[in-house]
Amino acid sequence: MSQYSRAVQLALAHNETDLAASVADRIGDTNPGLRKKLWLQIARKVISESASIKGAIGFLKRCEQLRIEDLIPFFPDFVVIDDFKEEICAALEEYSRHIDALKRDMDDAARSADHIKADVRALDARYAIVEPGERCQICRLPLLARMFYVFPCQHGFHGDCLADRVIKTGGPIKAKRVKEVQEAVGRGTYVGKKRERLVKELDELVGAACVLCSDVAVRGIDEPFITKVDNKEEWAI
Ligand SMILES: [Zn+2]
Numbered sequence: 092m093s094q095y096s097r098a099v100q101l102a103l104a105h106n107e108t109d110l111a112a113s114v115a116d117r118i119g120d121t122n123p124g125l126r127k128k129l130w131l132q133i134a135r136k137v138i139s140e141s142a143s144i145k146g147a148i149g150f151l152k153r154c155e156q157l158r159i160e161d162l163i164p165f166f167p168d169f170v171v172i173d174d175f176k177e178e179i180c181a182a183l184e185e186y187s188r189h190i191d192a193l194k195r196d197m198d199d200a201a202r203s204a205d206h207i208k209a210d211v212r213a214l215d216a217r218y219a220i221v222e223p224g225e226r227c228q229i230c231r232l233p234l235l236a237r238m239f240y241v242f243p244c245q246h247g248f249h250g251d252c253l254a255d256r257v258i259k260t261g262g263p264i265k266a267k268r269v270k271e272v273q274e275a276v277g278r279g280t281y282v283g284k285k286r287e288r289l290v291k292e293l294d295e296l297v298g299a300a301c302v303l304c305s306d307v308a309v310r311g312i313d314e315p316f317i318t319k320v321d322n323k324e325e326w327a328i
Pocket residue numbers: 227228229230231232248249252
């Protein structure tokens with residue numbers, strides 16, 4: 092009936108340590124806190140009544156949650172350290188291994204922080220070279236003819252070509268906002284700071300990522316190469 096605490100106490104009251112242990116183990120992983128608490132009760136009883144400390148520790152090894160430092164308070168004051176020297180050494184070795192692992196983690200984290208810092212510094216100085224003959228990746232006309240975007244992958248697009256593509260593929264919410272901001276900028280009714288803000292928003296909407304390399308391209312993976320306007324016969328083998 093899941094009355095583990097009461098069952099363990101009853102078993103211990105009748106000196107049935109094995110029974111108490113099997114009841115405590117029945118909790119399993121469902122409540123590790125309770126299992127450890129009950130095992131500590133068993134440990135107190137076993138250590139106080141056991142003739143040899145070594146035998147008591149051997150019994151308590153059955154629960155992997157118990158550590159030597161949990162058990163030390165239960166030992167009588169006159170116990171000689173020799174009796175559980177091995178256990179203490181093993182525990183210390185495990186801690187030192189754990190500390191080593193933590194140190195390695197800290198070193199890794201520090202290294203990746205350095206890399207990120209270097210990347211951020213490099214972003215400030217980033218530039219792209221556009222050759223005179225370079226073409227827009229969408230309309231194939233010379234890039235330098237109109238306002239354009241160039242991405243780190245060296246793909247370049249005219250501002251309006253890229254905006255059209257984002258409107259087509261970016262989903263209805265983004266498409267609506269791009270159109271609104273485009274219109275507002277195009278009308279020229281806004282000037283100064285307000286216009287700057289709109290242009291910046293348009294930049295962020297349209298220039299967020301290269302439409303050929305980013306997740307935009309991944310999302311378009313199920314779009315057919317041949318659309319309704321294409322002549323299917325051209326592709327016949
Ligand atoms: Zn273009």
